[in-house]
Amino acid sequence: MGKRDFPTRMRQDHRVKPSPFGYAAPATVEEALAVLAQVGDDAKVLAGGQSLLPILNMRLAAPAHLVDVNRLRELAYVRAEEGGVRVGALARHVDVERSVPAYDALPLLRQALQLVAHPVIRNRGTTVGSLAHADPSGEMTAVLALTGGSVVAARRGSTRTVAAADFFLGPLESALEPGELAVSAFFPSFPARTGTTFLEVARRHGDYAVCGLAAAVTLAADGTVTAARASYISVGGTPVVIDFTELLAGSAPDESGWHAAGELARQQVEPEADIHASADYRRHLVGVLTRRALGEAAGRAA
Amino acid sequence: MTSRLFGEPVQRVEDAQLVTGRGHYLDDLGHDALAAAFVRSPHAHARVLDIDVTAALDVEGLVAIYTYDDLAASPRGTVAEALPLLIPHPALHAPRTGYALAREEVNHVGEAVVMVVASDRYVAEDAAERIVVTYGVLPPVVGIEAARSAERRTHDDVPDNVAAHLLQEVGDVQAAFAGSPRTLELDLAIQRSASMPLEGKGVYARWDAEDGSMRVYSSTQTSTSVRAAVAAKLDLPLNKVDCIAPMVGGGFGVKIVHPWPEEVLVPWAARELGREVKWVEDRREHFVSSAHERGQLHTIKVGFDDDGRLLALDVRFWHDNGAYTPYGIIVPIITSTQLLGPYKPGAYRVEFWSLYTNTVIVTPYRGAGRPQGCFAMERVMDAIADALGLDRAEVRERNFITPEEMPYDHHMTFQDGRPLIYDSGDFPATLAKLRTLIGWDDTLAQVASWRAAGRRVGVGLACYVEGTGVGPYEGAHVVVETSGKVKVATGLTTQGQGHFTSFAQIAADELGVALEDVEVVTGDTRRFGYAVGTFASRAAVMSGNAIAFAARSVREKALRIAGDALEADPGDLEIVDGVVRVKGSPAASIPLATVAVLSNPLRYAFDEASKAATQFAVGDTSGPPVREDDEPGLEGTDYYSPVGATFANGMHAVVVETDPETAEIKVLRYCVVHDCGPLINPLIVEGQVHGGVAQGVGGALYERMEYDENGQLLNASFMDFLMPYASEIPHIEIDHLETRSPLNPLGIKGAGEAGVIPSAAVFASAIEDAEGFVITAMPISPSELFDLRRRHAAGEVPSLRREDRRTEEMR
Known part of the structure; x- marks a missing residue:
């Protein structure tokens, strides 16, 4: 048996631009894992395709195989579970954004998703897919990192859970290994009296942010800060989590504290320049947005 | 009378087809x-x-x-x-x-x-x-400085990288500077962008x-x-x-x-x-x-009096023409002439160098050198106002060419090789309308109070004049078919301007038929072989008038034939709703369709209608069936060829707010007053203005071509070339002035490029006003504005004189 011993067919449509690839559209997770076990060394998983297809069409990537998981309806779910929200690999951004149980359990999901590209992209793109893509400008990477969530990676015969801290290895590089399929992500809820927000500066509405962050502030019953953390996008190769709890715990939730946190964050990040923004500007935004975000999050925690 | 269509906001007849996927663009053909x-x-x-x-x-x-x-x-x-x-x-x-x-x-x-x-x-x-x-x-030559330094060559046999060098001088600039009580110098830069039609x-x-x-x-x-x-x-x-x-699907010049x-x-x-x-x-x-445009560096010296009147203007600029010059030096010529806008420059000297670089060729992109010229001139106006502590609108008005001075000869040569003579325009009236539209004094007062409250808000103003409808000519063929339907063909092309509607309005008016009975074809050499093309805001002026001329000749023939049939004097006839009738006696009438049948004497009848034109049906046998000076068919061809361009003008004002921390730039209001003469279709003209402003916002705040030192274009995709989305385009408030052109019978001027011309100028003006320091380079991003703020704080970017005066007052 050759390498093509799975339900695959070569491209038939004559009006596409990618390099030739084998194509499999498994109907079950089991089948998908079987396919990936065979061709995973040189395969890409196709879910929403919002990042992958442009790359293929521009021939910037030329995987030998595409494994299309769009028929895996069993993975098209968003569930509020004990302690958080579980999102299946085929849940579109819009499903997560609009899910009331998910919002009730973790408002940050919707707060972040409203900044993910545009509605038409959110209609198709998947949340787990954007995590697997591991773009350090992707909002959902910061959410997974801030919540201390995890990704469930399955391969034929085994499953493992990878913590957010271990999942993002570098720009466009996740801990997923050849043969593995990210089947779901889990986003833990925050403790009571926690407020969250997602703020970013983007060049155009819906663009990848020049700088952005997810923030969470937890207040004690007496109104003082018990915990404050933020997770940044577009300022490093992976989402950058900074914990301000040591700085702010026990203090009143006020501007001076947020300002100090902004200063701390400014010093800790090592952003790089690109054609849209200088490193200095990004660092400056980290300070400004930290102050604003913590204030806003604290306001929602009260 | 059939109600007149010229001037009506008629819905575009082509849109149903275009928005339902039946448009047949190039890639829809040849499967x-x-x-x-x-x-x-x-x-x-x-x-x-x-x-x-x-x-x-x-x-x-x-x-x-x-x-x-x-x-x-x-x-x-x-x-x-x-x-x-x-x-x-x-x-x-x-x-x-x-x-x-x-x-x-x-x-x-x-x-x-x-x-x-x-x-x-x-x-x-x-x-x-x-x-x-x-x-x-x-080794590649990338950027204007590199080309100018000539340390490297793009073409071996062009050692200084200079493709062209042109100098025009009007008056004695040296003497005018000597007599100028005040002078200013500015260095101004505009970066590359491109037409970027949605269809390549x-x-x-x-x-x-x-x-x-x-x-x-x-x-x-x-x-x-x-x-x-x-x-x-x-x-x-x-x-x-x-x-x-x-x-x-769009051209915009490329x-x-x-x-x-x-x-x-x-x-x-x-x-x-x-x-x-x-x-x-x-x-x-x-x-x-494909092609890019816009990249230029300018050095300007201006002499003026204490009232802010221009006395002398010396402009030198360097134009990046990319690797080749197939389209000549049209863009820098336009900058050098249209820079003058609505103003009398006093003595004027302009000199440019067009330089080779190892980048994509540079050819006209909507506006075609005018955005750069407008930016340069309007920066000068703001600088003069700031230097003298005068109202920016007032300084502009003092330098306007007045309606009484029209036609106004600049004594220069324009892009069409003809004298630069403004045919018409009422610049004070345009400005007055803009001041009313935005509420100039109230807005300035409002902005001052916002600023006092710590907000960074600024108002920008920019004026331009645009030579439109350049020759050499366009033509049209109009035929009334025996069905009574009117077919119009003109040779220039259409890339979204609504020609199928606006041209049909003109023909329908001239012939007295309904709009839906007129069908327009453009850009098909099988139908009309003589044409120049659609660029330089010329289609409405050129083909619009040609269609009017051709339709008038058809009308004249129709009245003559109908006069014979009705035994009436053609002078007593009118055409209403496709029927030729005797004025005041509508019962004596003949449908235009029948006139078309009669216009073509036949031997063979192929349908009921054509029987009327066959040889045994025609009564009068005294002369030849086709008269000596006549031709068969109810059709006509005519051409329009003007002596020179007709000059439209416009003025924009914008209110922007910049975030004091993130340096993000938000547009609060965008106002346009536009004068392209009588509007054929206000809906279409406003659509043109909207589209132009949208491209202008892109050019001022978002788009640029990012080449690295190796000549690699770093942002060759819509992910990184930031064409604005609808969400980035402000609501646009428009008012019109309709100053007729004396050059053509319809009195019209072009509108295609208008919206985009003053954008870099008006945003620079507003951002400068908001920030209190001088803006000399566009486009500008939040990151760059942040950098300018730092440099300003460090004393590297000068404050507006306004700020110095305020500091002095506070002492």
Whole structure:
């Protein structure tokens, strides 16, 4: 048996631009894992395709195989579970954004998703897919990192859970290994009296942010800060989590504290320049947005 | 009378077709054609040492691979010669044009080196990917400073990189400066952007070997000229070549350039292969192998009096023309002349150098040098106002050419080689309307109070004049068919301007028929062979008037024939709702359809209607069926050729707020007053203005071409080239002035480019006003504004004098 011993067919449509690839559209997770076990060394998983297809069409990537998981309806779910929200690999951004149980359990999901590209992209793109893509400008990477969530990676015969801290290895590089399929992500809820927000500066509405962050502030019953953390996008190769709890715990939730946190964050990040923004500007935004975000999050925690 | 359509906001008749996917753009045609793809240079400057196609040869579906050597070996035509220099100019002393396929050298990333033809585009791309081109990389010239320093050369035989140098001087500038109580100097920069139509270029060629004829479809702004170029390059008689511009998804200038390499190669390959061939540009190709514009550096010295009146203006600028100059030096000529806007400059001296760089060629993009000129002049106006502590609108008004001074001769030569004479315009009235629209004094007061409260808000103002409707000519053919339907054909092309509606309005009015009975065809050489093209805001002026003339001749003939039939004096007849009738006695009438039948004496009846024109039905046998001075058919052809351009004008004001921390720039209001003479269709004119402002917002705040030092374009996709979304475009408030042009019978002026011209100027003006320090380079991003703030705080960027005066007052 050759390498093509799975339900695959070569491209038939004559009006596409990618390099030739084998194509499999498994109907079950089991089948998908079987396919990936065979061709995973040189395969890409196709879910929403919002990042992958442009790359293929521009021939910037030329995987030998595409494994299309769009028929895996069993993975098209968003569930509020004990302690958080579980999102299946085929849940579109819009499903997560609009899910009331998910919002009730973790408002940050919707707060972040409203900044993910545009509605038409959110209609198709998947949340787990954007995590697997591991773009350090992707909002959902910061959410997974801030919540201390995890990704469930399955391969034929085994499953493992990878913590957010271990999942993002570098720009466009996740801990997923050849043969593995990210089947779901889990986003833990925050403790009571926690407020969250997602703020970013983007060049155009819906663009990848020049700088952005997810923030969470937890207040004690007496109104003082018990915990404050933020997770940044577009300022490093992976989402950058900074914990301000040591700085702010026990203090009143006020501007001076947020300002100090902004200063701390400014010093800790090592952003790089690109054609849209200088490193200095990004660092400056980290300070400004930290102050604003913590204030806003604290306001929602009260 | 039939109600007049001219001036009515008639819904565009083409839109139902366009928005339901029945538009037939270039890529909707030729489904069975072979597909072409190109191997393009990955280097900005290199010698082509070797092309190895071996690995591509076994790609199934490959039909042909062509390199320059194949063009050179072609027995017929001149496809191997350099592409034409379309607009020669005496000051363009070192013109260079490329080849359809690179000959020995490539001069920008994206230059076509190898053409691949295959069964479909996919296979063509697969084969192209396997072709190995060996390059000897040469050091590239990137950017105006590098070109100016001439440490490196783009073309070996152009040692200073200067393609053209032009100086125009009006009056004695030196003496005028000597007599100027005040002077200022400014250095101003504008970066590159591009037309970026949503539909890229595309060519589809059908060679008929039996007939020896070629039909070319091209997404072009000039089908007649593409036709002529293809005929010349392929050595075909003109009457064996037709070119058709199907629906075109935007041009904005880039598609007026021709023949593009692909417009030569695709028809040539179709003839070589005896097969239909098609090529459709993809977005990445468009970024690196079509045209850009805008990149210029300017040094300006201005002399003025204590009232802010211009006495002397000395402008020097350096224009980046990219790798070649096929379109001549139209863009810098326009900057150098249209920079003057609505103002009297006193003595004026302008000098420019057009420079070669190893980047994509530079040709007109909507506005075509005017945005740069407007930016330069309006920066001068703001600087004068600031220097003297005067109201910015007031300083502008003091320098306006007045309506009494029209026509106003600048004693310069314009882009059409004709004298720069403003035919009309009422600039004080335009400004007055704008001040009313925005509420100038109230807005300034409001902004001052916001600023006092710590907000950074600024108001910008910019004025421009635009020479529109340049010649040489356009023509039209109008025929009333025996069905009573009116068919109008004009040779220039359409790329979204609503010509099928506005031209039909003109013809319907002239002929007294309903709008739905008029059908307009543009850009099809089978229907009308004489034309120039659609660019420079010229289509409405040129073809609009030609259609009016042609329709009038048809009307005259219709009245004459109807007069014979009704035994009435043609002077007593009118045409209402498609029926010719005696004024005041509508019962005596004859449908225009019947007049059309009678206009063509027949021997054979082919339907009921035509019986009326057959030889035994016609009563009068005293003269020949077709009179000596007449022709059969109810049709007419006429042309419009003006002595010079007609000058539209406009003024924009914008209110912006900048975030004191993030430096994000938000538009609070955008107001436009626009004068293009009588509006044929206000809906269409406002649509043009909206589109122009949208592109202007892009050019001022978002778009630029980011080349690195190696000549690689870093943002060759819509992910990183930030064309604004609808969400970035402000609500646009518009008012119109309608100052008639004395040059044409409809009194109209062009509107196509207007919206985009003052954008860089008006945003610079507003951001400067908000920030209190001088803005000299556009576009501007939040990151750059943040950097300017730091440099301003460090004393490296000067404050407005306004700020100094405020500090003094506070002391």
